[in-house]
Amino acid sequence: MSLTRDEFLSLPNNKVAQVPLLENCVIYVREMSGLDRERFELACYKCSESNELYSGRALLTIFCACDESGNLLFAEDDLDVISRKPAALLDAIYRAAIELNALGQDRVLAFAKNSETATDGDSPTD
Numbered sequence: 001m002s003l004t005r006d007e008f009l010s011l012p013n014n015k016v017a018q019v020p021l022l023e024n025c026v027i028y029v030r031e032m033s034g035l036d037r038e039r040f041e042l043a044c045y046k047c048s049e050s051n052e053l054y055s056g057r058a059l060l061t062i063f064c065a066c067d068e069s070g071n072l073l074f075a076e077d078d079l080d081v082i083s084r085k086p087a088a089l090l091d092a093i094y095r096a097a098i099e100l101n102a103l104g105q106d107r108v109l110a111f112a113k114n115s116e117t118a119t120d121g122d123s124p125t126d
Helices: 005-009 034-049 056-065 076-083 087-100 106-118
Strands: 016-022 027-031
Touching: 016 087, 027 087, 034 056, 056 076, 056 087
Parallel strands: none
Antiparallel strands: 016 027
């Protein structure tokens, strides 16, 4: 069955999923919109181009961590402080976000690697 324009536009936006973090503590992650996904990929590219170490897990947290209603909790300016949070917490958010956003295993971390190989002259098939 083919969707009409109106049917497509009436599809739900930004699914939200609950992620258990610590005992009795949860955080929510949301599905990125098309524009959010483009902004996320651009941010990954910019971080990798800067030649500074950054956390792909923290970056995905910024673009997906939200409240129960789907409102984002963080901004790109929070990257440094979020990068310093425990790896186990970031990994829990990362795993939920890649599943919800159909990013595929380790796709986020691959953005940086692909950008590095494009800038240093190595073959992307190494």
